[in-house]
Each structure stands twice: as C-alpha cells, then as structure tokens.
Amino acid sequence: MGKEKNKFYVVWQGIKPGVYSSWAECQKLINGYPQAKYKGFKTQQAALKAFEEGPGNYWGKSFSESSLSPEQLRIIGIPIMNSISVDAAWNTFTLEMEYQGVWTDTKEVLFKKGPFKDATNNVGEFLAIVHALAHLKKSSSSLPIYSDSRNAIKWVKNKEHKSKLEKTNNNIEVFELLDRAIYWLKNNSYSNKILKWETKAWGENPADFGRK
Numbered sequence: 001m002g003k004e005k006n007k008f009y010v011v012w013q014g015i016k017p018g019v020y021s022s023w024a025e026c027q028k029l030i031n032g033y034p035q036a037k038y039k040g041f042k043t044q045q046a047a048l049k050a051f052e053e054g055p056g057n058y059w060g061k062s063f064s065e066s067s068l069s070p071e072q073l074r075i076i077g078i079p080i081m082n083s084i085s086v087d088a089a090w091n092t093f094t095l096e097m098e099y100q101g102v103w104t105d106t107k108e109v110l111f112k113k114g115p116f117k118d119a120t121n122n123v124g125e126f127l128a129i130v131h132a133l134a135h136l137k138k139s140s141s142s143l144p145i146y147s148d149s150r151n152a153i154k155w156v157k158n159k160e161h162k163s164k165l166e167k168t169n170n171n172i173e174v175f176e177l178l179d180r181a182i183y184w185l186k187n188n189s190y191s192n193k194i195l196k197w198e199t200k201a202w203g204e205n206p207a208d209f210g211r212k
Helices: 023-030 044-053 070-076 121-138 150-158 172-187
Strands: 008-013 018-020 037-041 084-091 096-103 109-117 145-147 194-196
Touching (some): 008 023, 008 044, 018 023, 018 044, 037 044, 084 121, 096 121, 121 145, 121 150, 150 194
Parallel strands (some): 084 145, 145 194
Antiparallel strands (some): 008 018, 008 037, 084 096, 096 109
C-alpha cells in the first residue's frame, strides 16, 4: 500500500472500540477479532461523529458516497450481492501481503491467507481470484467473483501471471502458490464470471482490508 490517506480510524467492533490516530493502533485492535467493524476518516471530527453514530451509517455504506453522477451510476448498475468478493493488501508496517475472500452481501470471511513476505498486491489479487474459483468449484457453485484488480482479472483470463517479483528465501511459498494457481487454471474449467468491482460507484470492495 502507498501512503495512508486517512489520519483517524474508528473501531466500532474490536478489542477496544474508539477513535485512533494511526492505522497501526487500529490494526492491533481488529486483527483476529471476529467480524470487526472499522473505517478510516480524513479528519478527527468526522471520525468522532461516525463513532458516535455507530457503524450503521458507515460500515458497508457505498452508494450514497459515490462522486459519480446519477446517470453514470445507472449505467454501471449495482453489484450482484449473491457473490464472492476478493481483495489483497500490502501492510506498510510489516511489509507483508495477505489476501482474503468474503461473501459480498454479509462480508463473512470465507478464506484468508498470509501474511506473506516479499510479495506484491497484484500477486495477492491474482491468488485470491484463483482461490475463490477453486473454493466455488468444490461446491459446484457458479456464483460470480468480484475483484477490483484489472491486472489480476487479466492474468486469470490468460492463465498466466506477469509479475516481476523476484524469488527470495522469504517468498518460496508465494511462488509455489503461483505455480499451483497456474496449474489449476490450465487443468480446470469453470462457469463463474469474474467481474470488476466498480469502486467509484459502489465504494470499497467488501473484502477490502481497510488500509486506505
């Protein structure tokens, strides 16, 4: 991830709910906490207001926050809620990557992998899609998968990754996962649609790790 845009973080459900002035503080209070609810804000005033009002108006809120015109929103439409959303994140503090998949409608975590050292966000996004495909195939499900990474979607379509990641002693497992993902794509068929999550229209991907 790049430089953090938000300066204050609200934790509604976590080890200790409250308003915090850094992602590092927030992260300690949500990691490993079941169904944690949290969000970043640019100002302390906005964060305090959100904490007081509760997560209902902010957690998972997206459509009303869009900067697109009503006509643009109409053309894009709304997401298919009966689906899986996947995302990856780069931790600027630990320099590690992790990825996860969730039910789009409830944000219930289906799988979460990592953290992995010496990896990249694109690699995580790619692995997350393939993981979701394999997960759905086991249950013979044709549900669609949402990702906000055009690169990862293209890599899956072409059954190859274009990462320039260099192999190190720390990321051997990551390269093993990449090899397994490519093998799976070349030896399995699937009917699931892999769709682009339209962040500008719908807000953050439901699988987002909240590190913006």
